[in-house]
Amino acid sequence: MSERESASPQHDPGARLGDLFENLPAPTRQIPTVDNSAPTPGSRRAAREAAGRPSESHDSAGSPGSESTSEDSANTEPARREPSAADALFASAASPQQDASASAATSPKSTSPDPAPPLGGGLDDLFAPHEEHPAARRPKKKRRTGCLIALAIVLVIVGGLAAGGVWAWNTYGDKISEALGWGGAADWEPGIATGEVMVTIREGDTGGPVSTALYDAGVTRTEDVFYDYLINENLAVTFYPGIYRLQEKMTAEAALAALKDEKNKLENTVSITEGGTIASSLANIAETLGIPLADFEAAVADPAAYGVSAPSLEGWLFPAIYTFDPEVTAKQVIQRMVDRTRESLAAAGVPDDEAERVLTIASIIEREGRLDDFAKVSRVIQNRLDIDMLLQMDSTAQYGYGSLHEGVVSSSAEALADDNPWNTYVHTGLPVTPIASPSDAAIDAAMNPADGPWLYFVTVNLATGETQFSETLAEHEQGVEKWREWCRANPDGGC
Secondary structure: OOHHHHOOOOOOHHHHHHHHHHOOOOOOOOOOOOOOOOOOOOOHHHHHHHHHOOOOOOOOOOOHHHHHHHHHHHHHOOOOOOOOHHHHHHHOOOOHHHHHHHHHHHOOOOOOOOOOOOOOOOHHHHHOOOOOOHHHOOOHHHHHHHHHHHHHHHHHHHHHHHHHHHHHHHHHHHHHHHHHOOOOOOOOOOOOOEEEEEEEEOOOOOHHHHHHHHHHOOOOOOOOHHHHHHHHOOOOOOOOOEEEEEEEOOOHHHHHHHHHOHHHEEOOEEEOOOOOOHHHHHHHHHHHHOOOHHHHHHHOOOHHHHOOOOOOOOOOOOOOEEEOOOOOOHHHHHHHHHHHHHHHHHHOOOOHHHHHHHHHHHHHHHHHOOHHHHHHHHHHHHHHHHOOOOOOOHHHHHHHHOOOOOOOOOOOHHHHHOOOOOOOOOOOOOOOOOOOOOOHHHHHHHHOOOOOOOOEEEEEEOOOOEEEEEOOHHHHHHHHHHHHHHHHHOOOOOO
16 A cells, blocks of 8 residues: 555644545535445545446346446435545534434444445535534523623612612701711700700609600600610619609709709609598598599499408508509509508418408507507407407597597597497497508507507507506506596697
């Protein structure tokens, strides 16, 4: 074989490119058919010579008719040719699907007898675009365009928000700063307070609610400045409910000082005195709170409304100082006093079914003795009850007769003889209800009487409250004589 024929395009790049254009078929001439049974040419020259000769029969014993048929086939069938260097060159750019198909066709595992498809074609076939799989190439330009659009939208939104924020700040910046405490002092400057405002402090209010109330009333500059002042100064303050007269634009320090000044508090405080009665207390409560007396009289008319199983609320209005919110009602006032009495009964260990009895004894103790003698007076009452002896307490006779608060100790003959259910000079046992509001000490004494045999007592000195306790009537009469001597010496002493 010659040197030219043995050269391969894989080893000679120049020959490979020359063969590419040398073997291009004519665009308008049909490539002659190559007999598949003919031997494969060993070189490009042999291939050209083979293409120019008519096909010969492989069967040497064939008839002339067979030869004629071969010639007709060469004229009518498309020419089949061996792959050229051009085919090898462009085959390297084939799609993965084409490579896979080619590998399958040449694989030893393939058993298909079908001949390979024609490889030739015209010039148009040579330069025809190869079809590629859609996933083989990404739409880079389209993606880049979409990113630019998204970026533009984001920039427009951000720009719009920024513009809106600038407008809002320019329009409402002062109010925003004031509300959030930004950009300025949280407290007012001293010395600029003016006008007059009313601040309401309610029951149980602490630093936080009071700070808010001051701000709402226009006293302080910010809502938290008063509370922060208490925290920073480590101040523990008890706030009392009521209405306070303050000024606008006060510093937190000045506002606290004003709240502590009793002159700035509009009085909304009532007092129930120890030993006082409903009749003597309601008028004072109504006047102080500005509530009609009729509202209070209606409020105390139904003890069951407060869970009291008694014909009257006498003794259930606990003696203490109360401060109420401005909007309080008469029923709320009475309810609070009854609740306070229940607290005292519970603290003394009084059973619920003994509450009325204990309050009745305690009310007599409150009216008859001084604090130091409460336990002894309680013993006298208990000793007399134990033997069914008339209690003969002047306070009960005066209460039933309506002369309890006339300012004198001794009882009139009419009061002592009056047949009312409270008069213990007439009826044995306890009065039908308490006769006054007992204190914690009196309730405790009713539950814990002192030990002693006493059946009598008399106060021999009204100025000092000195009292003589006796076991016998003779001893008691001696004590009564001492009382009379004191009264003669002190005609204005309330005898």
